Amino acid sequence: MTNSAADRIRDHIIPVATIVVAIIAIWYVGAIAMNAPFQRDLDRRGNTTSTTMEFVAKTLSQPKPILPAPHQVAQNLFDNTVMRSVTSNRSLVYHSWVTLSSTLAGFAFGTVLGILIAIGIVHVTALERSLMPWIIASQMVPVLAIAPMVIVVLSAVNITGLLPKALISTYLSFFPVAVGMVKGLRSPELIQLDLMRTYNAGTLATLLKLRLPASVPFLFASMKVAVAASLVGAIVGELPTGAVAGLGSKLLAGSYYSQTIDIWAALVAGSVLAALLVAAVGIASKLVARAMGAQTGGRAA
Amino acid sequence: MGSLSEMPVADTSTRPAPPARDDQTFSVVSARDLSLTFDTNDGPVHALSHVDLDVKRGDFVSFIGPSGCGKTTFLRVIADLEQATSGQISVNGMTPEEARKARSYGYVFQAPALYPWRTIEKNIALPLEIMNYTASERQARIKRTLDLVNLADFGKKYPWQLSGGMQQRASIARALAFDADLLLMDEPFGALDEIVRDHLNEQLLKLWQETQKTICFVTHSIPEAVYLSTRIVVMSPRPGRVTDVIESTLPKERPLDIRETPEFLEIAHRVREGLRAGHSYDE
Structure with missing residues (x-):
């Protein structure tokens, strides 16, 4: 076990840590470079002269920097998560939860819709010809163009809150699931389909006992893409609504008031959320694979 | 067979009426002037x-x-996985499609085609589930067929945990699980090594004698064909046709070393001759 732990550190932790350190270093250099002109301007007007070290320190501690330093973002994240009650509307946990709830709702709708579309396409040839071009076209339209219209149209019929945002997530997430599941439902080999035919198995039995189980790996692969797309959809859905809560509204408010540190903190919160969601799908995928008898160790015979 | 001889020679559109099912001379499969292009x-x-x-x-x-x-x-x-272009064929006195819908045959493919997400037991249960057998009946049949192919201890394993020969035995068990008295086997042991194949041939003969099934067995191994069969149908390509049908004179009881006897070698020789005759124009 110690051997595998050492392998794990060498194979996973060191490469990732190296990249993180490199990114942070570049980020600091960038922050100094980008904030320096404003700081120089400020110093000139205030008639202050400072040593290089003092100057660098000041570029990294501006209240509204062009590019906030990592530690400023980290400080903001810490203040707005750990140090605040989760019900406070300044808490990033609260805003993340608002975004997460519509992400999950949209992801669930999108996955179900994608599976249903794929089942239809695999069984009805006419559907493949008629539906597929529309499905592909739907993904050509920028979500930033669609999102405000969905929100506005739905609010005109008094549907507001979670549902319109979830629908935008659905709009983005059904596509990878549909495409992946069409491939997955068609993945059984001819011999396996012939076998069902020799049993005189109907379409439903073939779907339930062969096509669906065979498509599970394809489903999880496309769900990983879909859950990340759902999050993007939910955040974009919060932008045009004047939403009072959610990571999207946090980003929008931050840009209105030039609260760059808030923006970056919300961005980091968003990417942490995305990573957690993708990881959760990955874990679910492994658990399901194990329950379905996936090869785990050496051969027994 | 009376009905066949009474048929006018030119009339190929009517099928012979099936005789009683328990008759030893009943044709389980009967093909007349069958062509497929x-x-x-x-x-x-x-x-x-x-x-x-x-x-x-x-x-x-x-x-x-x-x-x-x-x-x-x-x-x-025969299995209604392909349809003939012309001619007649009956399976259990029915058209192949009717026979398939009546689930009157079990099919063993070249590859085991076990579903990897099902244990061996569950794979054998697959046809039983589709054919709506009760849970208790399923259990009884799984146990019986696993015993029949000597896999009693492997029911809970997944296919990848079994060797190729064991997987193919499991697929035979799956084909035996429901009440089809015709077994169609398409080179079931083609991918296995000689020793495993010998062993499985021996087991298959025993199984055939125990179950009284009718078996159609496709192979390209002469010893396998001679060792197993009561009749050997020699075919040749371009166009695919039957060139010889050899009735085996070997006794029903066949130990593996019967393959060294002159009688066995004589039949094998005739099969080889038949294969060569079908091939000669080609070389």
Whole structure:
């Protein structure tokens, strides 16, 4: 076990840590470079002269920097998560939860819709010809163009809150699931389909006992893409609504008031959320694979 | 067979009326002037050409021939996985489609085709689930067929945990699980090594004697065909046709070393001659 732990550190932790350190270093250099002109301007007007070290320190501690330093973002994240009650509307946990709830709702709708579309396409040839071009076209339209219209149209019929945002997530997430599941439902080999035919198995039995189980790996692969797309959809859905809560509204408010540190903190919160969601799908995928008898160790015979 | 001889020779449109099912002379499979042509981009391929053949109840019939001779195609026509272009064929006195819908045969493919997400037990349960057997009946049949193929201790394993020979035995168990008295086997041991194959041949013979099934067995191994069969159908390609049908004179009880006897070698020689005759124009 110690051997595998050492392998794990060498194979996973060191490469990732190296990249993180490199990114942070570049980020600091960038922050100094980008904030320096404003700081120089400020110093000139205030008639202050400072040593290089003092100057660098000041570029990294501006209240509204062009590019906030990592530690400023980290400080903001810490203040707005750990140090605040989760019900406070300044808490990033609260805003993340608002975004997460519509992400999950949209992801669930999108996955179900994608599976249903794929089942239809695999069984009805006419559907493949008629539906597929529309499905592909739907993904050509920028979500930033669609999102405000969905929100506005739905609010005109008094549907507001979670549902319109979830629908935008659905709009983005059904596509990878549909495409992946069409491939997955068609993945059984001819011999396996012939076998069902020799049993005189109907379409439903073939779907339930062969096509669906065979498509599970394809489903999880496309769900990983879909859950990340759902999050993007939910955040974009919060932008045009004047939403009072959610990571999207946090980003929008931050840009209105030039609260760059808030923006970056919300961005980091968003990417942490995305990573957690993708990881959760990955874990679910492994658990399901194990329950379905996936090869785990050496051969027994 | 009276009904056949009474038929006018020119009239091929009517099928012979099936005699009583328990009759040993009942033709489980009966093909008359059967042809099948595949249309390909390189022109028509005559996979089967004017095949006349009867498989009697309880027979073990092997189909042997080089690739392209239509032996697998013939098996697939019996199973209604392909449809003949012309001629007649009856399976258990029905059309192949009716026979398939009546689930009157079990099919063993070249590859085991076990579903990897199901344990061996669950794989055997698959046809039983589709055919709506009760849970207790399923359990009883799983146990019985696992015993029959000597896999009693492996029911809870997944296919990847079994060797190739064991997987193929599991797929035979799956084909035996429901009450089909016709077993169609398409080169089931083709991918296995000689020693495993010998062992499985021995087991298959025992199984055939125990279950009284009718077996159609496709192979390209002469010893396998001679060792297993009561009749050997020699086929040749382009167009796929039957060139010889050899009745085995070997006794029903066949230890493995029967393959050293002059009688066995004599039959094997005749099969080889038949194969060569079908091939000669080609070389």
